[in-house]
Amino acid sequence: MIEFGIQPGTIDQIKWAGTDLGDAGEFSRQSWSMTMHGGQSPVVRHGSEHLRAVRVVCNGRLGLAASRTDAWDNLLREARLAALSGPETSMDVSEVPGGRVYMSKSHWDPHMLPKMEVTLRHIYENLQELSPDFRPSVTVSYYERTTHFVTSLGGQAAWLHGYWEVTAGGRQVDGTDFHGVSGVRIKGDGIPDTASLINDLRERFQWGKSRRTIESGQYPIVFLPPVAMGLFGPVLARLSGPALVAGNSPWKDQQDQQILSSMLSLFSDAAVPDGPQTGPFDDEGTATSRHPLIAEGILKHFVLDRDASRRLGHEPIGMGYRTAFNAPIQSLPANLMVLPGAASFSQLLNRFPHLLVLNGWIGGRPTNPMRGDIAGNASDLYWVENGVVVGRVKNAVISVNAFEALRGQLLEVGQEAQWVTQGMMQAAPGNIPPLLIDRVDVALKQ
Amino acid sequence: MIDHALEDGVLSTLKTLAMQTSADDLEIRLELNETTQIDTLDDRIIRQSHVSDIGGNVRVLVKGVYGFVHFDGWENLAIHVDEAILLATWGHHQAPPFHMTPTAPIQLIQRLDVKENPLTVPLDGKGALLRHYADIAHSAHPTIKSVTTRYFDRYRHLWFANNHGTAIEQEKLDLGGNIIVVARDRQGVAQRGVSFGSSNDFGVVRQLDDAVHDAAITAASLLDAPEIVGGEYTVVVDPQLAGVFAHEAFGHLSEADGQVGDPGLLGEMYLGRQFGPENLHIYDTGRDLGSRGYLPIDDEGVAAEDVDLIKDGVLVGRLHSRETAARLGETPTGNARALHYRFPPIVRMRNTVIAPGTAALDDLFQGIGKGIYAKGSLGGQTNGELFTFLAAEAYLIENGQVTRPLRNAVLTGNVFSTLAQITAVGNDFTRYESGGGCGKAGQMPLPVSHHAPSLRIERCLVGGRRQ
Numbered sequence: 001m002i003e004f005g006i007q008p009g010t011i012d013q014i015k016w017a018g019t020d021l022g023d024a025g026e027f028s029r030q031s032w033s034m035t036m037h038g039g040q041s042p043v044v045r046h047g048s049e050h051l052r053a054v055r056v057v058c059n060g061r062l063g064l065a066a067s068r069t070d071a072w073d074n075l076l077r078e079a080r081l082a083a084l085s086g087p088e089t090s091m092d093v094s095e096v097p098g099g100r101v102y103m104s105k106s107h108w109d110p111h112m113l114p115k116m117e118v119t120l121r122h123i124y125e126n127l128q129e130l131s132p133d134f135r136p137s138v139t140v141s142y143y144e145r146t147t148h149f150v151t152s153l154g155g156q157a158a159w160l161h162g163y164w165e166v167t168a169g170g171r172q173v174d175g176t177d178f179h180g181v182s183g184v185r186i187k188g189d190g191i192p193d194t195a196s197l198i199n200d201l202r203e204r205f206q207w208g209k210s211r212r213t214i215e216s217g218q219y220p221i222v223f224l225p226p227v228a229m230g231l232f233g234p235v236l237a238r239l240s241g242p243a244l245v246a247g248n249s250p251w252k253d254q255q256d257q258q259i260l261s262s263m264l265s266l267f268s269d270a271a272v273p274d275g276p277q278t279g280p281f282d283d284e285g286t287a288t289s290r291h292p293l294i295a296e297g298i299l300k301h302f303v304l305d306r307d308a309s310r311r312l313g314h315e316p317i318g319m320g321y322r323t324a325f326n327a328p329i330q331s332l333p334a335n336l337m338v339l340p341g342a343a344s345f346s347q348l349l350n351r352f353p354h355l356l357v358l359n360g361w362i363g364g365r366p367t368n369p370m371r372g373d374i375a376g377n378a379s380d381l382y383w384v385e386n387g388v389v390v391g392r393v394k395n396a397v398i399s400v401n402a403f404e405a406l407r408g409q410l411l412e413v414g415q416e417a418q419w420v421t422q423g424m425m426q427a428a429p430g431n432i433p434p435l436l437i438d439r440v441d442v443a444l445k446q
Numbered sequence: 447m448i449d450h451a452l453e454d455g456v457l458s459t460l461k462t463l464a465m466q467t468s469a470d471d472l473e474i475r476l477e478l479n480e481t482t483q484i485d486t487l488d489d490r491i492i493r494q495s496h497v498s499d500i501g502g503n504v505r506v507l508v509k510g511v512y513g514f515v516h517f518d519g520w521e522n523l524a525i526h527v528d529e530a531i532l533l534a535t536w537g538h539h540q541a542p543p544f545h546m547t548p549t550a551p552i553q554l555i556q557r558l559d560v561k562e563n564p565l566t567v568p569l570d571g572k573g574a575l576l577r578h579y580a581d582i583a584h585s586a587h588p589t590i591k592s593v594t595t596r597y598f599d600r601y602r603h604l605w606f607a608n609n610h611g612t613a614i615e616q617e618k619l620d621l622g623g624n625i626i627v628v629a630r631d632r633q634g635v636a637q638r639g640v641s642f643g644s645s646n647d648f649g650v651v652r653q654l655d656d657a658v659h660d661a662a663i664t665a666a667s668l669l670d671a672p673e674i675v676g677g678e679y680t681v682v683v684d685p686q687l688a689g690v691f692a693h694e695a696f697g698h699l700s701e702a703d704g705q706v707g708d709p710g711l712l713g714e715m716y717l718g719r720q721f722g723p724e725n726l727h728i729y730d731t732g733r734d735l736g737s738r739g740y741l742p743i744d745d746e747g748v749a750a751e752d753v754d755l756i757k758d759g760v761l762v763g764r765l766h767s768r769e770t771a772a773r774l775g776e777t778p779t780g781n782a783r784a785l786h787y788r789f790p791p792i793v794r795m796r797n798t799v800i801a802p803g804t805a806a807l808d809d810l811f812q813g814i815g816k817g818i819y820a821k822g823s824l825g826g827q828t829n830g831e832l833f834t835f836l837a838a839e840a841y842l843i844e845n846g847q848v849t850r851p852l853r854n855a856v857l858t859g860n861v862f863s864t865l866a867q868i869t870a871v872g873n874d875f876t877r878y879e880s881g882g883g884c885g886k887a888g889q890m891p892l893p894v895s896h897h898a899p900s901l902r903i904e905r906c907l908v909g910g911r912r913q
Contacts, residue, residue, distance in 0.1 A: 039707010
């Protein structure tokens with residue numbers, strides 16, 4: 001029977017049977033956003049979503065039931081039924097403390113709407129000043145998720161997490177040359193300071209006003225955070241549950257071994273205040289913390305949800321998340337944090353007489369994540385002479401192997417880390433510093 | 447199941463609400479979605495789920511500003527309408543007055559028209575089929591170490607009404623997936639996939655034995671394949687990759703929401719501009735029954751038009767929503783699509799097609815001293831000007847002959863110059879359907895199709911190390 005309205009009842013009223021081993025989560029998400037795209041009508045949005053999910057393990061098989069509207073009793077019944085023919089699982093139930101509730105205060109207030117609009121207009125007008133033909137695009141958003149989680153063992157927890165996100169950019173088309181810039185800022189307790197975002201966009205737009213031609217060859221390249229994040233995609237693929245369970249990851253037996261440059265330390269951090277994925281528990285109710293994945297290049301922890309953890313003989317440490325609100329649980333880090341280095345951006349630019357800065361990489365994702373080969377069209381690439389950006393380079397394909405780039409070719413880690421949001425190309429949000437990588441192959445169209 | 451009394455009630459409620467509004471333009475949409483997903487690894491199911499989504503949205507346009515509200519459940523519709531109007535009007539927006547071009551009201555109830563309905567196939571049967579393909583791959587070559595599969599089907603029941611008299615009830619179906627075969631030996635790891643999709647027939651999932659076997663053999667052959675040396679090549683792309691090429695290299699640029707408000711781009715994308723060779727014909731259609739891009743009515747309630755984008759090599763059209771059509775003084779084309787009720791409709795492709803040419807496949811290789819034959823697709827991306835697509839297989843062409851496999855074939859180019867470098871269009875037109883989807887503005891994966899013949903492209907820039 002399909003229920004067309006959200007059925008009454010609270011999650012703590014679920015009537016677990018004594019034989020049940022399972023958990024249930026109630027997830028509510030609210031979002032408010034304002035968007036202005038050049039040439040189109042502004043959009044003011046509000047969304048509310050609500051998901052109820054029940055998991056039951058029965059005779060080593062997993063039963064799932066999820067709905068936006070169904071009553072809890074129906075979902076529990078459906079999950080039990082699904083477990084009869086469900087997939088084999090090693091999943092167990094997290095040890096959420098009984099009767100304890102962790103809640104933080106919502107940062108949302110309807111009075112924030114005028115502030116959002118002021119921010120939106122301020123950025124938009126600044127971008128309009130870049131050039132009469134510049135087409136700006138700005139969105140200011142607030143996202144807030146409330147999670148209430150219970151287990152059949154009597155555990156219960158509820159928590160709330162919200163954050164603000166400002167994305168801005170745009171492009172100028174001159175003949176068949178597109179010159180685009182974009183940036184994002186995220187903050188947990190208020191609208192992010194937009195001055196640095198505007199300055200970054202303005203600076204990059206100025207950098208790209210003139211064009212430079214270079215020859216095909218190998219160059220040192222500073223990978224700025226949006227493209228540096230792409231290099232960590234294959235790393236996460238090798239570290240994550242599915243590849244390890246399938247036996248496809250070459251790192252399966254490499255724990256406590258040097259796998260990347262000693263300059264690199266990666267964490268799954270669920271405690272960082274501004275993180276989009278911050279919270280005391282993951283989406284399976286496992287308590288989270290700040291866990292090293294790779295410390296100074298040495299493999300410390302894999303990225304495993306509860307099922308993969310138990311299959312591989314590891315203790316779950318809170319890395320089971322959904323990529324979308326009603327998507328299944330996956331092995332993912334909370335917020336992927338890469339420890340910044342000491343070098344300022346300016347210092348990175350001065351390491352070589354000539355180098356490149358890469359900020360946009362069309363198609364920059366691996367053809368085979370286990371192998372790590374990545375090649376993409378450089379959409380935002382700049383030529384640097386003696387520490388000064390002197391122009392934009394076009395028609396270039398950048399090719400690297402992610403593992404070699406993050407091992408032998410990595411020269412330095414920058415200090416100015418920025419958030420890269422979860423999206424079509426990134427399974428998890430990340431806070432990533434610039435990376436200076438040597439001997440990167442660049443092929444130019446003649 | 448839904449009883450018909452309820453259906454009648456839903457549509458009449460929406461119509462009444464829509465016609466009562468003070469907004470310039472108002473749309474109400476309700477959806478009921480049921481999604482089944484199965485993931486397998488080798489001979490076992492590792493995940494299976496069946497999820498229902500019930501909810502809707504309201505979009506209003508008031509004095510040039512949109513208010514958009516989405517919600518779960520179907521309660522309090524009148525309140526959601528008021529909220530959307532409040533969002534559009536509360537602030538100090540000073541948007542220039544704007545009115546959408548009215549479209550002819552449509553009154554329509556559209557039921558599923560399927561060959562084999564996946565909803566009638568038991569979950570066990572779907573899982574068994576996927577495990578059968580894993581068996582085939584493992585039996586094909588000893589280096590095959592794992593086979594992962596993903597299958598999904600999604601049933602959507604939609605009700606839509608606007609304040610211009612349109613009232614539509616639609617049932618839709620989408621299914622697809624992929625089978626990834628991984629080969630591994632001391633030299634490394636290689637993979638090849640089989641992808642499938644349909645909007646009306648589970649039968650497509652039953653016809654993959656040969657394709658899976660071939661994928662396993664190919665994955666094994668790629669294990670010791672050297673990496674492509676980056677540079678410019680003449681490339682021949684198979685129909686599957688040619689379809690992705692049409693989508694990435696031109697389709698996205700044709701979406702008018704990327705053009706409005708951009709005088710520079712509109713100056714380049716003028717109708718009548720010569721874009722490619724005279725035998726190049728690219729169009730977008732929502733009327734291919736069975737394709738994943740099948741969309742007879744879009745998500746603004748506009749009937750699908752076949753849109754010629756390039757005809758005889760000349761730019762002749764673009765893809766529109768109601769807003770972009772009004773802003774450019776053109777006609778809506780039925781290309782406004784929303785992935786889910788959480789999103790407002792935006793301009794998207796449906797089935798993007800390169801019409802067949804006359805060249806035989808063998809002739810496409812003639813005269814190529816050193817080139818690349820690229821087959822299959824792992825996806826692509828574009829920013830409007832530049833595009834990249836990832837080939838699933840690549841082979842070296844030497845003196846007109848395909849000689850040996852290569853790995854990591856990433857083909858890139860500039861949209862404005864690459865179409866002009868197409869020198870031959872094959873006669874091997876193929877209606878390929880994949881289980882992937884298109885991503886734009888956070889709405890991914892949207893079901894789309896691309897049908898095409900093989901193409902020969904000169905001076906294509908191919909990524910790769912070892913200069």
